[in-house]
Amino acid sequence: MGRVKISPISGFPEYLPAERIVEQHFLDVIRETFELHGFPSIETRAVEPVERLLGKGGDADKEIYAVSRLAAEDSAADAELGLHFDLTVPFARYVLENAGHLPFPFRRHQIQKVWRGERPQEGRYREFTQADIDVVDVGALAPHFEAEMPLVVAEVFRRLPIGPMVIQVNNRKIPEGFYLGLGIEDVTGTLRIVDKLDKIGPAKVADALVDAGCTEEQAARCLALAEIRSEDLSFVERVRALGVEHPILDEGLEALGAVIQAGLDNAPGAMVADLKIARGLDYYTGTVYETQLVGYESWGSFCSGGRYDSLASDGRTTYPGVGISIGVSRLLGLLLGKGLLKASRSTPACVLVAVNDEASRRSSTRVATALRGRGIPCEVAPAAAKFGKQIRYAERRGIPYVWFPGGGGSGDQVKDIRSGDQVDADGSTWSPPAEDLAPQIVRA
Template sequence: MSKPTPISGFPEWTPAQRMIEQYVLDRIRSTFELYGFAPLETRAVEPLDQLLRKGETSKEVYVIRRLQGDPEGAAGDDALGLHFDLTVPFARYVLENAGKLQFPFRRYQIQKVWRGERPQEGRYREFLQADIDIVDRDTLAPHHEAEMPLVIGDALRALPIPPVRIQVNNRKICEGFYRGIGLTDPEATLRAVDKLDKIGPAGVTELLATTAGASEAQAKACLALAEISAPDASFADAVRALGVSDPLLDEGVAELTAVVETAAAHSPGLCVADLRIARGLDYYTGTVYETQMIGYERFGSICSGGRYDNLASAGTIRFPGVGISIGVTRLLGLLFGAEALTVSRSVPTCVVVAVTSEELRGASNRVAEALRSRGVPTEVSPSAAKFGKQIRYAQRRGIPYVWFPGAEGAPDEVKDIRSGDQVVAAAWEWTPPRADLTPLVS
């Protein structure tokens, strides 16, 4: 077998990086649970026709087929694809299990997703997302939209990462405003304004004219709206100053005000109303969220989502929801790339128990058992080589302690191999300092 090579877009972390990832996931999960979100996992596959309901994503789907199965099957009605996000599977799960769930239903879901895109920097074909969503039956109270930034703010603040800023907008503001100035195709307008960062104001003005039939004055108004940004409810004054009146606009302003004020009461500076935030996906109907990591703004959003009303419906029953998704792989990829995250050792092990001779391995096993029974991660040395070599085994992995079973009635001793300090110890009572027990992430 020749040496295998990585597959582009399918990242694999080292064990040390995986320890950091697990630390991050544990923290995220803990915050989600503190807010009462219940865990859920859905299968990795969905019927292809479900995945293709949104035409724009079809290019990104991986289709699967059994190697020995009928090749035609892959194109048939029962063809399966790997899910490309966790929102579509969740909406399907809610419909399928509506009779068994309690509404409003709060769930979190941390899973891999796959997209068959051409990979580029910061884009992956396989990546991990951590989502929360709240769905209700028939109607969903807007205060749930104000809760999302609190959860995400707490979750991200608990991580060893730079501070973040959540940018919020509300689709109703855009739609109401566009309608209020006489534009009849809000989606085309939104798509054009969404390109502001890429093509600049002049480009957007031109695009608005050709795709949304906007006059120069209308384009100017759209750009003025997109310019509005404020860390508090003052954004609403700026909107009103544009002199446009529309009931949907007023509703959106009220909802966004509640989102910004709720966030400010929880953690000042966390949330900014930024009226240029559009989000590509067209299923959003209310608040939309993006999140920048301070100092990493050029890499785009690491946590996005929004309110949706039409993802899940069966007959006359609708399940409106709001959700937000942390791009864990993206976040870690950025920070690993910048060497901004480290862990104090490359294995969980705190103690290596030395082995005097293979005949006495059983005695070392007893020591390890005693240490493990009190929660101390312990390995027994893989060889009965000279102690110097056994110590180097620990050293190379960053393991802080080596334990020497006492020979012929002598007491055991434990050595801190960083300082060289060696003390008499008993396996049923010795405890390492708290900071040494598990690897430290920083």
């Protein structure tokens, strides 16, 4: 029988153990922070009716993976299901189905895989993990929730070893009111063009706006608005100085001002008002967010979201909401791919319990059981080889301590194989330093 060649499938990342430790640390911090802010967890099914997926999200029809059974007699029925491409659309459906059992305003966090059939490239995958928080209410949603979302995310990023992140915030009502005040009727089309500013630059955006029917003066004013960025409330006067007036513009400036003020009060330096942020998806109606890693702005946004007023509706009742999503796989893919983060070891084990000989393995297992009972992760050596070989086994995995069970009347000893220090120890009392108990995530 010939050798079987296994080829990887692009866009479906799989981590080695040390990388997975970094990912699990990120997921733990994200979940703990979400729960610290009172967001309970839900999980929705992986599939939704294709019709529902097609109804939201712009170009989603190009990205949806259809689900079918190879042995199905009626494949048409299966083709009506698709894998969800984000967590917002299934969450909206979840709210509609369970509205009678949910307390409103309803807040939740959700950390799951999603799937998109786009072309794989650095930091973009076909299967990846997202971490979302949302708040929805019945009929109307209080505006203070729009300020809460970036505060939660700012705390997540403060607790992760990734350096400073900046949350760029805008309100869709600002460009909408501004464009209407300029006499531009196609607000959505204009937003989509301006949203490409970072990708194609101001000159090409101006040309595209003129091609779409704007005058050169209107295009220049649109670009002037998009250039406004401030870490404080000064953006309001800078917009006013452009001389455009409209009631919707007034609403947007007031709403964005409240969000930025909340950032100044609770997370100084974490937020910036950036009026070129538009978000391409049609369902955003108010505050919108994008997030960049300082010094790595060319990587784009790792965290985004916004306010939506009509994503969830059963025809009688509308459930407006606001949410923000962390692209966990995208962020980790770039941090790990560029070698910026690593785990201090590739195993959770802090101690390797050596085995004197196979006849005494039970004794080694009893030591390991005692250590685990006190919350100290450990494993028992796989073979009763010479102690030098057992130590090398620990070294290859980054396990800092090797435990030598006593024999012939002598007591147990534990060795720090990094320093060479070896001391008497008792499994019922010995503990490692706190920094050695679990793998540490370090910046390379």
